[in-house]
Amino acid sequence: MTSTPQLIQTIRQFMDFAMHHSMRERAHFAKATGLSMPQFGILMQLHYRGNCAVGDISERFDITNAAASQLVDKLVQSRLIQREEDPADRRAKLLNLTEKARELIQQGIEERYRWVDQLAAKLTPEERTKVTEALQIMTQAAKELETEPATSVS
């Protein structure tokens, strides 16, 4: 248990940089597309988690069904979401991204990761090897954490 404080400090510092850039790019993208943050969030959920129902959105963002329905409706009117009846349960709706939305999101992702590309370009081959290995370790640990119940800190 020797270098833990330094480790934590190092992770926090890098995450501050990463967060700072991601937030700014996210805000910039939302502004450029005219999407509000909640609308943007819904598109990202559909992109990463796949098609879902209105209730999944209200659950994920901790808002009422009414609010989710209204947000979805605006995205439908903007031709970014397709809303159709679920044949298996005709009360429910199936939400899909339109092609227009997919293109938009792809742009957003590329913009968001431009910083990562610039960062990677600055590293030497030796550094790249080290960083790749270390972040794979971190990602693995993150995945494990996600599947565990919440635990207390050491």
Next chain:
Amino acid sequence: MTSTPQLIQTIRQFMDFAMHHSMRERAHFAKATGLSMPQFGILMQLHYRGNCAVGDISERFDITNAAASQLVDKLVQSRLIQREEDPADRRAKLLNLTEKARELIQQGIEERYRWVDQLAAKLTPEERTKVTEALQIMTQAAKELETEPATSVS
């Protein structure tokens, strides 16, 4: 230029995890304290960048002076910001966090980094060494990027 695609993929993947957690904790904190996202952002700016004027806020968040003034005013009424005349330029105002705000922010930071602590706790001593070294490399690269003019990707 051998392993760059894998490197970039690895960085992106980890950043996705980190962003996901940071965003959720940020939203949770804002909700718990009753602060809106813009209000929270202003407090964070004052925390990280130190005291500043109203104009600095409007510039940073790309809003008008009027909007910044109104947001600040609400934070002043909530006793989270102290607003006093700048003796060097009596048109300007000096904005400071109150003690109440500092305590609040400290809680927020701890909450936001709980994930980091859990992550660090999962690593072996050997992994800790590797991760520390790699993230120091990345942070250094990020710092260098920040001071450079915007560059195109290789």
Next chain:
DNA sequence: CTATATAGTTAAGCGCTCTTAACTAAAAAG
């Protein structure tokens, strides 16, 4: 079949942020 629970929509109303426009007051320029 009837009663109840579930999925979603709609409308009214509140609070928030934001903008524009008009304003005060101080600083800088002529």
Next chain:
DNA sequence: CTTTTTAGTTAAGAGCGCTTAACTATATAG
């Protein structure tokens, strides 16, 4: 000293997201 620029505030009004409440329609339980 007068003019112009700068920093900030205030007010009116638009737009958005959210909630509650009332509603429709489908599915499920008794």
